[in-house]
Amino acid sequence: MIFLATLPLFWIMISASRGGHWGAWMPSTISAFEGTCVSIPCRFDFPDELRPAVVHGVWYFNSPYPKNYPPVVFKSRTQVVHESFQGRSRLLGDLGLRNCTLLLSTLSPELGGKYYFRGDLGGYNQYTFSEHSVLDIVNTPNIVVPPEVVAGTEVEVSCMVPDNCPELRPELSWLGHEGLGEPTVLGRLREDEGTWVQVSLLHFVPTREANGHRLGCQAAFPNTTLQFEGYASLDVKYPPVIVEMNSSVEAIEGSHVSLLCGADSNPPPLLTWMRDGMVLREAVAESLYLDLEEVTPGEDGVYACLAENAYGQDNRTVELSVMYAPWKPTVNGTVVAVEGETVSILCSTQSNPDPILTIFKEKQILATVIYESQLQLELPAVTPEDDGEYWCVAENQYGQRATAFNLSVEFAPIILLESHCAAARDTVQCLCVVKSNPEPSVAFELPSRNVTVNETEREFVYSERSGLLLTSILTIRGQAQAPPRVICTSRNLYGTQSLELPFQGAHRLMWAKIGPVGAVVAFAILIAIVCYITQTRRKKNVTESSSFSGGDNPHVLYSPEFRISGAPDKYESREVSTRDCH
Template identity: 95%
Template sequence: MVPDNCPELRPELSWLGHEGLGEPAVLGRLREDEGTWVQVSLLHFVPTREANGHRLGCQASFPNTTLQFEGYASLDVKYPPVIVEMNSSVEAIEGSHVSLLCGADSNPPPLLTWMRDGTVLREAVAESLLLELEEVTPAEDGVYACLAENAYGQDNRTVGLSVMYAPWKPTVNGTMVAVEGEMVSTLCSTQSNPDPILTIFKEKQILATVIYESELQLELPAVSPEDDGEYWCVAENQYGQRATAFNLSVEFAPVLLLESHCAAARDTVQCLCVVKSNPEPSVAFELPSRNVTVNESEREFVYSERSGLVLTSILTLRGQAQAPPRVICTARNLYGAKSLELPFQGAHRLMWAKIGPVGAVVAFAILIAIVCYITQTRRKKNVTESPSFSAGDSPPVLFSSDFRISGAPEKYESERRLGSERRLLGLRGEPPELDLSYSHSDLGKRPTKDSYTLTEELAEYAEIRVK
């Protein structure tokens, strides 16, 4: 607005800094105000949030002069908030530090509020607001919202926080006790981020598994005693592994195992009754020939020991090794009863138990003597039949101390007497040389050829030497 009272010097009006206001419209007019004329210039435009704080000026100049006047004003554009800065989806490992930022543009400044599940976590009148989370936990996983508002309106945005963590210890729900033949269903569940690999196994054998699921169902259509035992449910992902053990108890009627038997030791008979059952059975030993039944309550005769599902009961009978009785074992629980006549094992042990240690030594000595006799008999037979002692086609040579050589009885007799005298008297001189043809008989035995040949095994024979 510029006074205009001098017709020869009328002002010219213009606007400065309106270029960023879109397409403004300028209107001019004269207005009389209390006897004074005023020239008015009107600038019309639609304000935007970007124009807030814009500096706008008006200029008045007079033609043919150097006179020029300017005036300025800053635009104050009011507008509702707009959130212009915020985190995208955030992933964080359990225990780490997380910062969430929310920034808004508005005039006047907005009230910023951080919320989660309808709960206000932090708020302030500011252009931006930071939410700090120290050592995040899985409980802080979720969606966070930022709300910005003023008198002219409001705006809001959300951000997801994903807390990564190892699986929690799995929980197991389902049948823990079942009767043989029943169906068993067991559910194993856990929680983790990301979802885990779930596995159920028994004795290192995998029974069921699922990938990236938080639940796993194990179904056994008809359980048997072999299904009884300890099972493990294992959950794992890249951040860790957790496991839970659970037991399935299968109840069934008694089963008598093949290890059940009786055996003798010295003057005692021991009978083992080995039973597999669940629940634990009562065991009784029956001796039908004596009309006697012995159970576990008689500790003097029966000893019982349980290992898992197997119960071993031992019946001890003293002084029964000579004639062991028949023994029947009966096992019973609420699902049924089984009986078995216990076989007697180790008949040879029973024989040794009867003859005793002294009898065993005597029997062993007799056995050795029989073996030696048979061995010597066979050796003598082999020596007698040896070819080195056969005469071949000629008749055997018979030796007699009265044998005389035909045609020279005197010479032989003389030589015989001379040899006898030398042996008896021990003469040192040489006998006179006799011109005789004779035979000399050596009655000595052949020397043994080795140290293993017995003297009795040498054959007696005569060796004829011709000189």
């Protein structure tokens, strides 16, 4: 729209064209409300040399050619017009002054169309101008809204109505503008083609709540019943705001989880679900679900929803907590220690919620923590009693898991007090029980003969280990003298311990009762028995075997007639040969 403060271009063109050719100037389009009137401004020109005495004119409707018999709107010669225009048309201009302005009254929709003017100067000097004006009969005001209305930015909305009826002037008012702003009426304005409009402006700063608001304008004509209303809906653009989203979500491992994100924006936003920067799902929509089937602990974490359009963005997060039973605990720390050292063992697991962690040994609670994922067991200055199997147990309301681990305490040998020798008939058995870690070596020493027998000589010594205990048995047969002194010596890389094994039982008392003489007699008898046994064994070539666990006796050491491998030569004189037995 161009508003002119001086003469419109239309009239400037008329002035500049005088003294020329056939021509007419009128607005190409003009509007008026139904039931009102319209004044179609018109000027025409013809060659100056014609100099007619009287100038006549004719207005035609929808066709410029008389031979087509178009409806006559106005005719200055006869005043005969088409019935549709009877009493409705008259000429406002002075044809002698080349002004052909036409007034139409009581407009109805059928009068809308093209209007042509024909100049009649007499005789053959008649000319139908190709220029014409299109009349638009309207019944609603025109509300002009800017192409883009953005929330937070001031906007101007105008209401425009045609004001081309000199007999009736419209008055404008706004409908539904409460809360938007106060209107400003600019009044009657002239357009660039010589037509007139009535304009009212409304300035306001829209909000997102104004989107879709129905704004109206009313044109009323005083002293008539004519009222016309027009409406426009505001299309307010605004950035997204996330209005719907899950709060923190707890789910049991293996269950189905559905996260919802909904946003309000215009235009609709692009919704994106993300986790750790990775896009999981996106779509242009007002709401978007993210479905997680059979959730695992690995899906525990923070999920973000991003909503964006051309006018901005918004984002929110939701935390998904996957509840699950503890994982099998892991044990990191010392599992082998030397007696006296400090042992630190860390038991850890993973669960949600955090578990109760407990470390047991032989059903005794050694340490426990509540709602922690780690448990530290400190054993200052470990002893052999700390050696053994331990259990770390983790549990919460969703389940329980446990892990066993062994602590091996290494220490020097300890010969237990139950170690002893015992005599029965012609046999002496010496039992040496050693507690040690790692497994020790055991040797039996007979100081009176300067003989040492170790556990590797399995013909004479039987050993069996159970846990930290090593039991070694030395068996001696045919002893005819006083009970021998037997010393058990045990050693490993941490130390050595020796103990002279005490005798137990009635056989020990017998040696005290018979005295020296009885000892000589018993010695002679023992020699005879040994000789007999030796000859029998050589004849039968029988090899005796022993089994501690099965109850059989192990290989025995016969003294003094059986020689011990590795014994000193000075004891060979004591051996009794088979020739001496004859």
